[in-house]
Amino acid sequence: MSPNQVTQIVPTLTPDVSGLGDYAFLLAQVLRSEFDLTTYFVLGNPEWRGDVDVDGFPVQKILQRSRAGLLAQLNSSPIVLQYEGYGYARRGYPAWLWQGLHHWQVKTASCWVTIFHEVYPYDHGPFWTSSFWLSPWQRHLAGQLVRGSHYALTSKESYRRLLLKLRRDRKTPITALPVCSNIGEPTGLRPLRDRARRLVVFGHPNSRRLVYQRDYAALVHACQAFGITELCDIGVPMGNPIPPIPNVKMLALGILAPAQISAIMQDAIAGFISFIPPDYLAKSGVFAAYCAHGLLPILAQRGNKPMDGLLIGKHYWVSNPGHSISLATGQCIADNAHAWYAGHRLYAHAQTIAHAIR
Structure with missing residues (x-):
């Protein structure tokens, strides 16, 4: 493991079509080119089919969605978790993710950053839908993740305020940065x-x-x-x-x-x-x-x-x-x-x- 390595946990990468995966890959490229940080990708989808090397970045998928399945792919390098609940569990409640990360943190004491692309579905559906009944559990899980993180990033100021409430008495810094373009940022634009x-x-x-x-x-x-x-x-x-x-x-x-x-x-x-x-x-x-x-x-x-x-x-x-x-x-x-x-x-x-x- 390189001292300049960071582990990005993400639901999936190319060839799957995924805006979150595209963002994680672009982030990895800039971390490498501008900050000398090389990314190791750990994918939360056991069904993913792709190359184990993407543009020089090593990639491993978990073999099962469980605490043990996640821990088997982690090392002691700092972690950046790209979080969106439904990316890691069909009903949006990946409890195994928190269990694995909590165990990893206790064992390694390494830095853990979470990027909350979603927090939890507070605009949930009617009472006969799973999102209605699982919303409190999803909220609880988001709270565990933000309290376990050393730093948190999200895209909206309203999401940041939600996370501030969920962190309770913890001092986790939380920043709101709107999302960036996944298809380039050209210069020299014409009027x-x-x-x-x-x-x-x-x-x-x-x-x-x-x-x-x-x-x-x-x-x-x-x-x-x-x-x-x-x-x-x-x-x-x-x-x-x-x-x-x-x-x-x-x-x-x-x-x-x-x-x-x-x-x-x-x-x-x-x-x-x-x-x-x-x-x-x-x-x-x-x-x-x-x-x-x-x-x-x-x-x-x-x-x-x-x-x-x-x-x-x-x-x-x-x-x-x-x-x-x-x-x-x-x-x-x-x-x-x-x-x-x-x-x-x-x-x-x-x-x-x-x-x-x-």
Whole structure:
């Protein structure tokens, strides 16, 4: 074991499609290039099928989801836990994860950092769902994890406040850093006036389906407002055709490599989001990608109040029929969104983790 090694525990990695896995891999690259920290990946999915070496990073999966299964793959190097309950257990309650980490910590006294991509489902479903009955257990587990950690990181200020309550009398430092782009952070971005009249719809098929069904009128209005001539739909195919928009070429591009997506976004003027309320933009990788590429983020719904430093009309535009906007105003919003993103780019995440470990 190298003295400059860090163990990242993550649900899965490539070839599985996983935003959390992509983030962990990008974080590992910057930790290595900028902070001389080499990552050893331990995967929490026994069914994972992939290479035991990913870009020079050794990878091992646990053979069973149990305390012993986790401990068998750990050494004494500092740990960064990428936590999202449903990534480690079908019902979102991976008690074995806490049991293994607690035993490891007592034995090694090494540093342990947890990145909470989720805390627990406090917006749980009705009483006949498992999330309703398991929510108290999931909350308890999140509390154990934050109290056991030397440092905790999460994506939203509201999540940070939840974790502050869960840590009780422990002094675990907790920082909120919005998520970063998984498809690159290009420099030398061109102004919107010099880009193609292209709009991007990117993300999970369910979220993109909302764009074309529930929020179709808002999408059409956005295209008309900016004279959009081409719409690029990017992601796993939805299984149904994209409805046409007058005078707009509709391109269903499917799954693309990050570099290809980045190139398309660098020559687009706007990106449309339907799936997430404005209150949750700080944890949206799609919103982060739009901001990082200098796009104008367009939403179909308003937020109730400012969250995580994001303001309607300053960092994103809400498309409502009858509400006009100029390209110059769109440029101002895109610039503000890009500046907001710069404060928590990938380097800032890696720097926070490296300093916590050392």
